[in-house]
Amino acid sequence: MLYPMSPKVVELKHKLESFMDRHIYPNEERFYREAEELGPWKVYPVVEELKPLARAEGLWNLFLPESSHGAGLTNLEYAPLCEVMGRSHLAPEVFNCSAPDTGNMEVLERYGTKEDKERWLKPLLAGEIRSCFAMTEPAVASSDATNIESSIVRDGDHYVVNGRKWYTTNATDPRCKICIFMGKTDPDNADRHKQQSMILVPMDTPGIEVKRPLPVFGFYGVPDRASEVIFTNVRVPKGNMLLGEGRGFEIAQGRLGPGRIHHCMRLIGLAERTLEKMCRRVRSRVAFGKPVSEQTVTQERIAEARIMIEQARLLTLNAAYAMDTVGNKVAKAEIAMIKVAVPNMACQVIDWAIQAHGGGGTSNDFGLTQAYATARLLRLADGPDEVHRNQIARFELKKYSNA
Template sequence: MDFELSPKAKDYVKRTKAFIAEHIEPMEADFWADVNAKQNHGDWTKWEVPAIVGELKAKAKAAGLWNMFLPDDKLGAGLSIMEYASVAEETGRSILAPMIFNCNAPDTGNMEVLWRYGSEEQKAQWLTPLLEGNIRSVFCMTEPDVASSDATNMAATAVVDGDQVILNGTKWWSSGIGDPHCKIGIFMASTPDESKDRHHQHSMVLVPLDTPGVEIVRMLPVFGAYDAPHGHGEVKFTDVRLPVSSFISGPGMGFEIAQGRLGPGRIHHCMRCLGAAEKSLELMVDRGMQRTAFHKPIMKLGGNAERLAEARIAIDQARLLTLFAAWKMDKVGALNAMTEISAIKVVAPNVLQKVVDDAIQIHGGAGVSQDTPLTAFFMQARSLRLADGPDEVHKGVIARIELAKRGFFSQKRK
């Protein structure tokens, strides 16, 4: 295997890094301080996206640093999954950067779904404005009343009624739904069909958020922060009627689409985690060497130097594992890289959480304030250990694959 980037990919990484250093890093602290001061409340109807976001997006688009996640050389950058992974790491050093490059979740995953599985009509209506950055989207899967780590528990329904589909159910942690530019959602639900196997009982449906019966109930704070101006919402769908053409790839295709959506998305998440870990490590080093206690730099007290070394080892190990997963996906596809994809989904957020925790400790009281990005990185890490499947589910996948190698997969799981 070869993790060497092509000249094209190296150029994207270099230009992305330079853009962040020149345009985003100098203003980001003030940007989030202003957003948190004015919009850290649950009334999402009053949230606004600051004008500077549009200005920076225009600069990024003009610089050709736009939709870099999409492996399509006409609609995106045409980078492989492994090549984009290094770009994603650079954007992960900033909370704001992914949005500026139109490479932010959940839009990236939703755009990939439409690109891979959407009809021409769906692409024209929704993919094009998403790729242009004119609207945002949301993915509605997790439910409050069931253990959503097992998607077969899903209570929400999408029932075909003649030439319409009727949606009912409650979703929550629907990330981005509070954004005033969020216009379309992907609703995953049960579509029972006795003629099909268990993996063809669910569907994905495109739902314009202004459709009658769609109600945003509230925004959910994460550790007291509402993640304005995007948010994580609880949404009710009550007898929402849409044309059957709103199904993505037709009824019963939800699981197949989900696998296609989550593979690249997990690479993106994990590499952004490593970018955040690198930034946290730099902050930890600078703080540790600039502050003194007992006549020594803090970094040289106690076990701090050892923690620094452990952080470097952990980040580099996680990066190599993630690049291997990306390389394997490019070569043999997501279904043949399930062990690696599940492994990185466990490893990368846990590495970030540990590195950020050590950086917070070095910063003392400043570490738990919003004066640094550390609290945001910590929320990111802790949340990702639940999002797209909790750690335990991914470990279970790895264990089943290992059992299958030894011929034990046929035994009933208890």
């Protein structure tokens, strides 16, 4: 292997795969049923039942790098484990490794005060509460984060928060107790990247209205608890400001780097599982006198899927290695490349699998529609393809600025 796994990672991967076989895959049908029947405003019992089992087996908070609270894994070490978890929508939260909590915990670990860590990070690490991240807004093109219009205004010993946010994942979850809110503290600053700040907003603060859940391709709660939230004159103590006024964009970039690569790692696992389903399906179906697996168009798609998954995995491992060795800021191009390549790969592989399943592929019976919703969503979440492509092109053109 170009990026060999350490003995520690090999052991964790075997434990994860065993747990998936024993507890995750057998409970997926129940998970989807609970999500559909209970909706996005409820806790799904199957998740809460499985969490203690995962924690008891040491499969908990694996995502946290260089931390006494997690497994202390690098991005490169975490990648194959995240891929295994990505094979099922049920898995990440069971292991306390789901977005947006992972990113929020990393922010609190890096920038939170001692009090913040005790009040919010500790219960998040224990899986006792959940959190949300309020950045995207419906009134502006949020692909450019400097467009954000929400306000954070100092008033004595408090800040007053106002804004309308959407795609605020987790806000409808009754366990969601803390929000990391991004808004402008200095809208007139000549440097557009220093206008924004991030502040901790407890979800029980007066003035917060979780207005509605937002479906993703008709799914509420799976793959995402996307929500619209309105903040009206929400007062929070000045000590809730993270890192300081004008540092919000800086925090966002630090937060989104690991988040983007985690999404890509999980998508590779989802694509692998989808290819498995496709192969099993076409071997079991006969059309026009021979198995569908013997149709050359099917074989071509299977071959292309395998090539694309391997390419995406190597690109993602390369990005993880770069993040570990030169840091997230220097590895911006590598992160941007996987954020374009992996969701597009997954969309194509899942589309071929849907086609191979026939009409059934468009139902919810095989998990393919849920998988496609996830992959297609991730061509937009954490920055759309177009933004990342532009960034990659600028990095490339910069090489020839003196030519």
